[in-house]
Amino acid sequence: MTNNVDHQLKVSHSKDESSRQNFVQGMRSYILNDLSGYMRTVWDKKTEPNFIKSKGCSPIDGPEIHRTIKNETIFKFYSSMRCNAQEMVWRSVIPGIEREREDLAQRAKILSQSGLTAKGTVSSYADFKVPQYTSELDVHLMPGNYHEEHIDYDVTQGAIYDNGLSVFSFGLLGDRMEDITNSVSTFFKARYPDIQPTKILDLGCTLGHSTLPWKARYPDSEVHGIDVGGPCVRYAHARAQSYGVESHFHQMDAELTEFADNSFDIVYSCMFLHEVPLKHIKGIFKEAYRILKPGGIMLHYELPPNSRTSNYDGFYLDWDSYYNKEPFYKAFRDADVKSECDAAGFKDRSFFEHVAPSINLYGKDALLDAARNDESNKNSNVGRFGDGVMWYFFGAQK
Template sequence: MDSKLGHGLDLVKTQDQIYKEKFVSSLRAYVLNDLASDMRQDFEKNVACENDFLDGFEVHKAMKGREIFSRYSSIRCAAQEMVWGSVIDEVNDNIEFLEAQVKSYSNQAEGSLVLDPDFEFPKYYTSLDVHLMPGNYEGRVKGANSLSGAVYDNGFNVFAFGAMGKQFNDIGMSMANCVRLKFPDLLPEVIVDVGCTIGHNTLPWKETFPSAEVYGLDLAGPCLQYAHARAEAMNIKAHFRQASAQELPFDDESVDIVFSSMFLHEMPVKEIRKFMDEAFRVLKKGGVMFHMELPPNDSLTPYDAFYLDWDSYYNNEPFYKTFRDLGYRDLCSTAGFQEKSFFESVMPRFTYVSEDVFEAAVSADASFDENTGRLSDSIQWYGFGSRKD
């Protein structure tokens, strides 16, 4: 991994801090590649041969008593906490610099930022620190309350261990180009990324569709402040708004694309359904709703479902499994989309392969294997959605 983020909000880091980041990033890569492979081999050699599993929940029960699972889970949890611990001091050491840069970029902005000082946060959001990130997306970390976006940006660099592109934007680049190739007749004027955090996957939509107005929405004001400054630092015009997914701040039939990435699983089912209803409401006829997520459990082998559901039990993401047990097609059709308009895609990372390879994957029927959605050196992204008739 490169400790530099490649934009005007880069921190000044000591050698010790850089080495700490690289150690934690390497540890995560070891856990999610090597140790995960060892755990699968143990399952296939010692567990699968003696049992006929129906789903991931049954695999989980069987694996909980295995030494390799305990080792994997312990190290992965420790590494996750170390991700944030490796960068919080860096942010605190650079607070004056960051505040000055955020202010400077805001003053010369091409895009826009709208925050609501009276915004009311839902209880499911305030009740836990998602991803074991201290203070959640809002901050609430001593000395870095207003700069949780910087904690997230630098922490995500450590977290991703080089698997998500140069600007950690490969999900956004992959999803945007998937839509471009699947719907060549779609010429979007307004694109909305819901649950945008700091805009890693928002800005690729502007890069892919430069004539569109691109909006990033999120609950977390500090992340949006950072997202706006980051976009300006990268000379990409985008608009950021503090808003709820359940009350999108757009008129009926005024949006061409509603997008989200790794967002749905952070909400209870009833809130997901409200968001789906809102997406249908704001989309124009011919508009596209597209969500990057992990694939549904019923599309995977019991072991792969178990592996991807790990976060629901051990990474402060309690809604993860409940969401992935849903039928994604039904989620879309219940919101008003025609069943025939449902689509899903499994694709390689756009910024790592040629256009021909990527286009072939996007045009093919979705097929699933152990690399689908699994953060590793061989990851393939999954997305699903519908087009409004």
């Protein structure tokens, strides 16, 4: 069953809509587990041996695998099914959200302005300029992307992302879709117990599912989230209010924030950088360096770089760059993130990278054991939505 939204912005989907969501969820699970597994079998037993017979060697990288396998029927079928399933994710949740659009906006406004359940703030601007690399795309094939607005105090795009992510992740992200940040923040706190942040910033926070777990790890900290989507930050704050978590959300560009120098102890992002062109990632790193306190930590949980994966896994993960409206995905995964951290000014030799086992799948004890021993770095399921998922993250110190 789909993990339906459980806070006060919950949408009342009809029985037909809920059934459709459950079907799409099951279909995505089949595509990403069974069908992708069959595609790998075809590659191992047919396509690669034929390539080796013809060329005298294996493909040198993911792009060569892509060029070779895309002529196979299984790849065409897999890609067609996956693209259609992705579009069906959004189509399965949009009708109920559009039906309640005005009511959702009113509920969000009441929650954000009440101050009854939690303190916190939210700011968004009608004249905010959304970066072109976001405004010209429907990332993840999501209609309207993160920023489209229809009415006053609109939260439609936040609601679409929240409800859609529940279908998209087929339970792997937990009840509140917070597994990635729960896993990484728990791992980080166990791995670096001497770091006690008092002010934390989430870049590209969308609906706040990557923001609130840091408040749970460090209850005395002041937690902020920024996003270029006005509907997202309004939704995120109302969601946080509904859960009773004090947090602050701002409509800002991560490359051009309005925070003072030396403001934060931790600046991080969750599955954000791969949606940004590399030249702007460089700017984001420099901005993070500016607003971090001396000794502060920048960290990003992301897809593992191609240098950390096999050629086949590189091909598999880069699929989204070609077919899922994420055109900057592969360039990010090809980048040398350590060099980019160094270029932004971070301390020489302060770079770190880890892999956190999913706390939702493996449990807290296994996660803490991995944090203490850090023996989880070699795993073929890193970043993949499937059995045994792991979460990769990297960072550096100012």
